[in-house]
Amino acid sequence: MKNRIILIIIALFPMISFSQDTLKGMAMTNENGQISGIPGATVYWLDTEIGTTTNDKGWFTIKYKPEFTKLVISFIGYKTDTINVTSLNQEIHHILKDESELDEIVIESRSKTTSFSYLSTTNIIKVSSEELLKAACCNLSESFETNPSIDVNFSDAVTGTKQIQMLGLNSPYLLITQENIPSVRGASQAYGLTFTPGTWIESIQITKGTGSVVNGYESIAGQINAELVKPLTDEKLFVNLYGANNGRLELNTHFNQILSDKWSTGIYLHANNRSKENDHNGDNFLDMPIGNQINVMNRWQYQNAETGWVGFLNLRYLNDEKQGGELNFNPDTDKLTTNAWGSEINTNRFDAAVKIGYVFPEIPYQSFGFQTAYSKHKQESYYGLRTYDIEQESVYSSFLLNSIIGDTRNKFKTGITFTYDRYSEMVELVDYGRTENSIGGFFEYSYDNLDEFSLTAGIRVDQHNKLGFFITPRIHLRYSPWEKGVFRASFGRGKRSANVFAENQQLFASNRTINLIDSGGKIYGLDPESAWNYGVSFLQGFNLFGRKGDILIDFYRTDFTNQVVVDWENPQEISFYNLDGKSVANSFQTEISYNAFNNFDLKLSYKFYDVTTDYSSGNNSKPLTPNHRFFVNIGYKTPVKNNSYWMFDATYNLVGKQRFPNTESNPTEYQRPEYSPTTNLLNAQITRIFSPKFEMYIGGENITGTTQENPIISAGNPFNPYFDSTMVYAPINGANFYTGLRFKL
């Protein structure tokens, strides 16, 4: 046994392997997030007779010559992949895609960091870890800045939190999962995305429009799933340091250890500190809160190729502290007084999750999985004179069976889900504590004629103590009438209970009075939200001057049957009430990506949003949501020499004018115009890869220094009734430059 461990460890270090003219690697499969080696896979150099097969653990060793660049890996039941091999000093860790997997992308000969799928039935965008290296991506919320499908906005001028939007709707309407377990929801809605460090993310899958019924009924506008790094495949040691001139310092370390041929474990540590007080606009308010975060995760991975069992155990602890407000605010003496306006937000979170999966060894198309997750999220906070405390204890369990009907063209997934959420919530002196639970069953059928047509139709039924008994249908269609041309259509329904305070926490950083219009519903006196989402898209791959490109056009419409309307139109008040009338979000996006010359990629995107709601004051567009957005991303990689190369990336965003909520009733000095000006945002980063072990990067965010001049209304007198920090349309802090390094073994 011991010898075997040593052998595997040796195999992990291509650097110290003796023979220099062989290439080592491992062929693996990913079954529902569980990665295991494939024994007996065929590995050969393209256009040569040199080939081999993998051993019983999935490892292979193959003769290497510098003229060999394309390595082909194939295995029965999986898509055959071709990998570019640039040097001997890399070890190949390759995951083969299940031939029948719908939600995945074919690996092209030249890998793209963000890719659309030609084969998937849903409109899904896959973001690889390489894409995440294009920007500092300190956490999950920042990792979408190079991606046009998701918009990153500022929520308020006090907490500096970035909020994401898709199809013109805020993140509560998205289902955000971590390895298919719902993660950012309920109490963590406002800040949850900043609680997943960027280096922990292996890849992100973004589904536009209605999602799959497998992960629940909550998704309305789309779904974002983040896969985290796995102990078996992640670097044995990884260190990342980051520092920025705004005073933000970050440290990330990963330690992974393969304990035996079945067990591996990893410890991931993230710490950040923001202690520098910045006030560039001179309004006496911090541009960004100061604070720190400690985030520790331990993962255990089990896989047994002989029996077909795989498993994961995850434990995570987080502590995050933020302090914002006036520069002279001292929490010890000024907390909840009118000496100075200040805010502290302290979050503690514990997560535990277990996943178990089984693939029938004799029947590769049949498998089942069980997952259960527990989390306890506790936020204690105050904003000026208002206190807000929320604690959420959650349990999520699901059991899933995958199999076929007749043959592999007809597949199904079925299972049951159980959720439990206990909230204790105190808004100033009002107790909004409650318990929600649900049990549901789902069945999803997918048909693929192995050619131009595929379909996924799912249905789920749920019994929820607050939402009642309801049915959620969702359908996706794909039709590919010609080569590289794909039409898709989807429609489906989503339903959720709005956590009005947790989701709109920025309201506390204003002196608006809260007006919750109780209409006898079960959640804060309000009814559950429900909406239909319809979408169509067209994707066409093309070859222009011998270079590959894609053009994508999509249109989505979300039609609310009920919504908890968040009404900011009275500057002294924020109101929450049930929708009476129509609320519609239309989104149109077109995107062109083109590999203009070797190693140079260009992405252009234009988006049009039309989001309108019937407010009590009449139909109006959603405030602070631009109609037009334009996006450009360019990336260039220099040819690899002695294992080292440069990477240059730049992203430019042009954001159209945005409507301010009505401020007419305020005194003139506290009014805002009807519309904000158009804003520009430019980010760029240069990365130098010195070797596969070491790289450094330097970059700038908001290089042109676009800022909003006067982001806080009544900043000079934060205790008068007009104080409001929520009217933010542009960055608060000017240009920010950062540098960092990544070291791996």
Next chain:
Amino acid sequence: MKKLFLFLGIVLITLSATAQNKNAKVSFEVDGICGMCKKRIEKAALNTKGVKYASWDVKTHMLSLIIDERKTAVKTVQENVAAVGHSTKEVATTEEAYNNLDPCCKYKDEEIVKDHEK
């Protein structure tokens, strides 16, 4: 809840226990060259009632199947594959079916086979 899992567990165990001849694994060589052949071969195989899973390897020319032996026989699959133009050792394709193949799939033509090797 617990009972439900127990029930599902029992269902799965019985499924796999009776799965012996219902899920027979077989593989044999089928002539062909390219990705288009792969699609055609697998489709023909899956179109045979009783074939649950089919995968043809472009490199080794091996067709791997999982079939329900009570519903079909290997011979039937081979006949169906031959009917769309792909020969096996046991069942040769007809001239007509072979001629219907796309030009790039003419595996009997050495020049075309060579082209694919480039």
